[in-house]
Amino acid sequence: MRSVQDQLAAVLAAVGPVAPLDVVLSDASGCILAEDLVAPADVPSRPVAACDGYAVASGDLHGAGAPVLPVAHDVLAGDPAALRLAPGQAVRIASGGPVPAGADAVVAAEDTDRGAVRVALHRLPGPGANVRPVGADTVRGAVVLAAGTRLGARQLAVAAASGRGRLRVHPAPRVVLVSTGSELAEPGTPRRDGGVYEAAGHALEAAVRDTGATPVRVGVVTDDRAVLSEALEDQLVRADVVVTTGGLSESQHDTLADVLAPLGTVRFDQVAMAPGFRHGFGTVGGGAGAVPLFALPGHPVAAQVAFEVFVRPALRAMAGHTDLFRPSVAARADVGWESPAGVRQFVPAAVVGSPSEGYRVTPVGDPGVPSVTGLAHANALAVVGEQDTAVVAGQVVHCLVLEG
C-alpha cells in the first residue's frame, strides 16, 4: 500500500505548468499570466475630463464670486488635441475629452448653467478637480500585472486599456475523460439488465471545468482492448492530461495495464485511502508530448474523491497556480464514526459554523458506504488520518471545503 502523501508527491513531482501560449483576451480569462505586463504608454496619454463640464484655469477664478466665462469651443472624447485655453475663458468638454493646455480643472456641468456661449459657474474648482491626470490608469514602463497573476475581469481591463489584444498565459489544460466499463450506459439511453449509468465522467467533466481547465469527455468505452486502445490513442493528440475512470478491478486491471503499456509508463498502486484504493498514475504519449494519465476508480464517489485529492492539485499546478489546494477548516464532530485502520478516510460531510463561532461537522449518510446522493448534499470531505480507527463525537476533524 502506498500512502496518500506519497502518491500526491509523485503526482506533483511529475506535473508542471503547461507551456505558455499567446492567446486573445477572451481566452486568457481565468488563466495565469506568463509574462510581466509592462504598460507601453501612459493611459490617459494627456489630462482628460472625468465628467462632462467646462475646462477652466482654476487660478483665474480666485475671488471672482460666481464667475461667468465666455465658452471658447467644444472638446469631445477622442478629439486628437484641444486648443490652448485663453485666460479668462472656458472650454465645454465631454467626459474623456482632452483638457486644453492652460486649463487645470473641470467644473461639472451640474455645477453650471450649461451655457453654450457664456457659462455661469456655481462652484469654484480647486486645481485638478475632475481631471484625470496623465497615467491615472497606467503609467508607461510600469509592470501593471506581474507574471503569475490570475487574469480576471479587472486584470483583463488593464491589458485591454494598454492596447494588448493577446497575452502570454499558461493555457487551461485540456483534460480528456474516458469512462471504461462494459457495464456502463450513457444517461438518457436504455440500460440493459445489470447495466449501470455512467456518472463518474459526467461529474468529472463539471469538476474539471470548475477547476478552470477544459474537459473533453469521450464518454463510455467498453473494456475491449482494441476499442479502448484506439480511443486512448485518438485522444492523446488533444490532451494535456488524460483521466480514465473504472477498469481497475482485478478482473479488468490487466486490460487497462496492457492497453496503456505501449503508450507510456503508468504505475498501478493500492493507495491507503477510502473510498477507492486502486489508482494508476503515470505519463503516456512519449517524448516531448508525454502527458500525465490518471486511472481513477469507477465508482463516482471514489472517482470524485480521487479527483479532489490528486487530480485537482495537478491541474492547478499545470495551469500555473501556486495555490494548489482547497481551503480546509478544523471542525468538531457532532457524532462519531468508524474508520478503517491504516487508511486515510474521506467522508462526505456537512460543515456548518463560522470562523468566529467555530465549525461543526456531520457525515452525510453512512461513512462506510459513501453514496452519490450523500456527496451531492455534502459541502466538505472530512479527512480521518491513517492512525485513527474511529472519530469520537467532539473530536476535531480536518475538513476539505468543497464548492457550493
Added chain:
Amino acid sequence: MRSVQDQLAAVLAAVGPVAPLDVVLSDASGCILAEDLVAPADVPSRPVAACDGYAVASGDLHGAGAPVLPVAHDVLAGDPAALRLAPGQAVRIASGGPVPAGADAVVAAEDTDRGAVRVALHRLPGPGANVRPVGADTVRGAVVLAAGTRLGARQLAVAAASGRGRLRVHPAPRVVLVSTGSELAEPGTPRRDGGVYEAAGHALEAAVRDTGATPVRVGVVTDDRAVLSEALEDQLVRADVVVTTGGLSESQHDTLADVLAPLGTVRFDQVAMAPGFRHGFGTVGGGAGAVPLFALPGHPVAAQVAFEVFVRPALRAMAGHTDLFRPSVAARADVGWESPAGVRQFVPAAVVGSPSEGYRVTPVGDPGVPSVTGLAHANALAVVGEQDTAVVAGQVVHCLVLEG
C-alpha cells in the same frame, strides 16, 4: 439624482429567472435546477460488492478458524444476475458485481489467498461487510436534488447515476455586450491620435463569465445612429440581457436615447454614486421578448463598479440564484480619504486580515481618481455611505469582497 438603493430596487423588480429549459448534463453545469429530481430507481438496484473479493454467507463462518471454501463461480460488474450461493461455498466477485442471493458479505481479495478453485479467508467478515446495499447511492422515489439546487459536479453525478441525460434548469443568461464610442479602438489594432483602447467590454466579458452567464461581446460600435441601431437590433434576438458601455456623456446621450427609444423603454438617471453616475436601465425588444438593458458608463472602472452593483445581482437573479450579492466584510481603514457629499463612493481597495483577527482596508491608488491598474490590484470595493464626506483612519468601512 436617484439613490443607489432605488436604482438597485428598480433593477431587481424588473428581472426574474430565465424560463426553464431542458438541457444536456454538460450544459446544466453551474445552472440552478428548475425541477425536483426524483430518483426513478434504487441505485444500486441489488446488493453489489464494494471491492474485489469473495462473496460469502457470514453466518456460515462462525468459529471456523481460518476457513477454506470452494469457489463456486465468478461474478463481474454488470453481470445481469448472480446465482444463488450454496451453503459453505464462496463466489469470486469483482467490485460492482451483484452479490449472490444467500451471501451477505464480501471478503476483500487482499484478505484471502486469491484462490480460484478453493479460497482461504484470512479474515472473518461481519454481516454486510464490503457490500453496497440496495439504494446506497439513490433511493427510488426520493427527491435526490431539490429545485433551486446549484448543479456542480457532485449534483450532476446524482443526475447521471439516476439515468437522466437532460435536466430542467434555469439556463445561463446570454449577455450581449456593446461598447459604444467613436474614440474606441480594439486592443491589438492601431489607434489614431486621441483614440482610446476599448477595455470596459473586455473586462465585462470576463465578469459575465465569472458570474456563470454567457457573454456575447459585439465589440466596438461607433456613435453613428444607424450603425448603433442596427447593431442593437441584430443582437436582441440572441440576448437575455443587453449591456452597453459608453455613450452617456451629454454630447452622446441623445444618440443612445434616440436609438433605444423605438426598441423599448430605457430610463436614464443620474445615480448618486462614484465613480460613474450616469446610468440607463430599462427593457428592450417589446412584448414577451422584452429583455433588460443596462447602459453603463464608458470608463472601465466605472463600468465594472456598475456591473458589480447592479448587473451582477440581476444576472444572479435571472440564473435562478436566491443569493444575489457578494460577501462583504467590515474593515478598519488604515488611512483616511475624502468622499463626495451625497454620493455612495466605491473605492478599489486592498482588504487584509481574517475573521478572527479582524480586517483592515487601504485604498489602492487615489480614491478620487479610480484607475484600471488600481482596480486590478484591489481585492475589494470599499463602500462609503452617502452621508459621509470623509473616511477617517480607524473608521470601520463596509467592503464588497471581489474574487481573486
